[in-house]
Amino acid sequence: MMKMGTTVDQNDAEHLVEANAYDDHLPPLVRALKASAERKIIAFHFPGHKRGQAAPSPLAELIGTKPFLHDVTELPDLDKFYSPKGHLLEAKRLAAELFGAEETWFLVGGTSCGVQAAIMATCSPGDTIILVRNAHISATTGVILSGAVPKYIVPQYNSEWDIAAGITPFQVKSTIRESKASSRKVGAVFVTSPTYNGICSNLNEISKVCHSQGIPLIVDEAHGAHFKFHPEMPKTALDQGADISIQSTHKVLCSFSQTSMLHISGENIDRERLHKCLHALQSTSPSWLFLASLDAARHQLSTDCTAFNDVVNLANVAKILIRKIPGISVLDLSAFPGFSSMDPLRVTIGVWQLGLSGFQANEILDNDLGIIPELVSTNSVTLAFSQGTTGEHVQRLVSGLKHLSEKFSAVNCGNAITGKARPYDVPVMSLNPREAFFASKTRIKFKDCSGEVCGESLCPYPPGIPVLVPGEVITEKALDYLQQIKSHGGYIVGAADPQLDYIVVCKTSH
Ligand SMILES: Cc1ncc(COP(=O)(O)O)c(C=O)c1O
Incomplete structure (x- = not known):
């Protein structure tokens, strides 16, 4: 039975067909949104503003009511987010083709949710995940969600710039060898490439190392969604053999904030499990406007090979x-x-x-x-x-x-920050991140925290790379660095006390 507010009458149906034929040049999701908005329906569906009829006026005055007109989620004339059969399936297929994937997922929770889902799909509780120490905080939450045990690779670091680069194939090889000595299964290798500063790791060699050991390679390519589109750009992760690449289409490309794509290639990923993880982590009411913006960003590039x-x-x-x-x-x-x-x-x-x-x-x-x-x-x-x-x-x-x-x-005001390099050492992990996340906690004064087991992620944002992860033993070096970031007006996320007068630590440390 059809929903009352979305019944297609004869006139509407004819109009829809006409609109679709006329709008053939539009990307499928934009075409679908347009056709849906042109139907003369009575909206008894969500959201409550009813396609802009009751749009809150301060926002409507700022942006107009048009965005509200198209602010819809799954409707019968659109598609199903988790089992697409129509416009969305076609949009995803076109994206996969353009980005060189076998399958592409559209994400409405940013690359963050893609990273979390990729880790959950490859690592079960107790498995080892080999990951770069300068991974984004979403990898930490992915580790917590999955119950995996991290084994870190320290990236190359330049202390003059206070910037970390990537990791080498040799580091990956020796870390896999070390990990194989333990009884834990290695669920995945996780690499950030490019970094926020644009430095790329040699994924071609890293993927060969991983695959020779039967381990999937996940690449956080949040900052590299544009790599396919100019000869001066580095090669994409998929072109270098990655099994999963997650790209923030909303960063360098032109979709709306919070929209990303997850691309899959090859046979090393259990796709059904990945789909379940994405289902678990994303909204059941994805914004079709956001999804259409992903499709439109894809279309923008597929129609202009000189875009960059x-x-x-x-x-x-x-x-x-x-x-x-x-x-x-x-x-x-x-x-x-x-x-x-x-x-x-x-x-x-x-x-x-x-x-x-x-x-x-x-x-x-x-x-x-x-x-x-x-x-x-x-x-x-x-x-x-x-x-x-x-x-x-x-x-x-x-x-x-x-x-x-x-x-x-001329004046050199003497405020350059020198001598307090960011600690990228391999941390001492007293508890694994999931154990620490769920452990009983207490607050301790910042100055007294050295040697305690950290109970939260302490993470300057941006770039969103934690200095301390739950379960790690807090070092003087880490405290010095956080203090320095704070005193220069940096913003620390993940901390229960953003002022950092106190840090939440695990009670088990006593
Ligand atoms: C390297 C890296 N990975 C993942 C993310 C998360 O991306 P999103 O904002 O799309 O969730 C960011 C965000 O800045 C990032 O820098």
């Missing part, structure tokens, strides 16, 4: 101009011997020679010049170039950086 030409040129020119500015450095691969590919669109600028911290440079760029970087770190800020970047933006950026240089190179 201009911005790659702009980024290359910007780097040449910025390198000429006294006191300012531009991150390149010379900071990371052994790594040979980097995203040309990620421009990280070092400011320590001006006597500035990245936090201060960010404040000046934002408050005085209206330039907002994507990422702020201790000694640098990172700018994300993408299709929306224009020549005028680059001009303003370069003149803003000249202003910064002129203002500070």
Whole structure:
């Protein structure tokens, strides 16, 4: 039986057919949304604003009612998110084809939920997961959800920049060998490539190492959704043999925030289990507008093979101009011997020679010049170039950086952050993350925490890489680093007390 509010009468049905034929050039989900909105239905379905009839006025005044018109979830004339048969299935098929996957999932919980699902799909409680120490916090929560036991690989680290790169195939090989000595099964190897700063690991060799041992490779490619679309870009994870790649389409590409794609290739992944995990972690009311934005972002690239030409040129020119500015450095691969590919669109600028911290440079760029970087770190800020970047933006950026240089190179205000390198050592794990997450806890004063077992993820955001993970023994070095981030105005997520006067620790540590 059909829902009352969505019955298709004869006129509507004819109109739908007409609209579909006329709109053939549109991406399938956009076409479906348009056709659905053009039907003269009476909405007795959710959301309560009824396609904008009762849109809250402050927001409607800001964005109009059109976004509300299309703010719908699964309707009979749309599709089913978890068992698509129509427009969504077609949209996913087209995305898989473009991104080089065998199957693609659209995500409405960002890359975060894709990372969690990928870990849950490959690692059972007690399995080892081999992962980079600079993985995003969603990998930590994936480990907690799955009950896997992490075995970390420490990334190459440059202390002048206070930036970590990737990991090498040799590290993966020796870590697998060490892990195989224990009775635990290795469920997966998890690598972040590119990093937030655009540094890529040699996934081609890493995937060969993993597959030779029958271990699937999951790649957090949140920052690399654009790699397929320009010859100067690094190769994609799938093209290098990854079994799962998760990409934040909403970062460099042009879908709405919170939308990502998970791509699968090969036979190493239990797809049914992965689907169940995605089902468990995502909403049962996904926004069709968000899904349509993924489809539209895919369409934008499949209809324009030159989409990234201009911005790659702009980024290359910007780097040449910025390198000429006294006191300012531009991150390149010379900071990371052994790594040979980097995203040309990620421009990280070092400011320590001006006597500035990245936090201060960010404040000046934002408050005085209206330039907002994507990422702020201790000694640098990172700018994300993408299709929306224009020549005028680059001009303003370069003149803003000249202003910064002129203002500070003479005075060197002495606020550069030196000597407190981020601790990327292999942590001492007293409890595994899941045990620690569910253990009884207590709060202890920050200054008294050294030697305790951490009960929470303490994570400067961005980049969202935890300094401490639940279950790890808290070190002086980690406390120093967190203190430094906090005193420079950095934002720590995961902490019950964001001021960090107290840290939540596991009672079992006593
Ligand atoms: C490396 C990395 N992985 C995963 C994520 C999570 O992505 P999302 O914001 O799409 O959930 C981020 C977010 O910044 C990230 O930097």
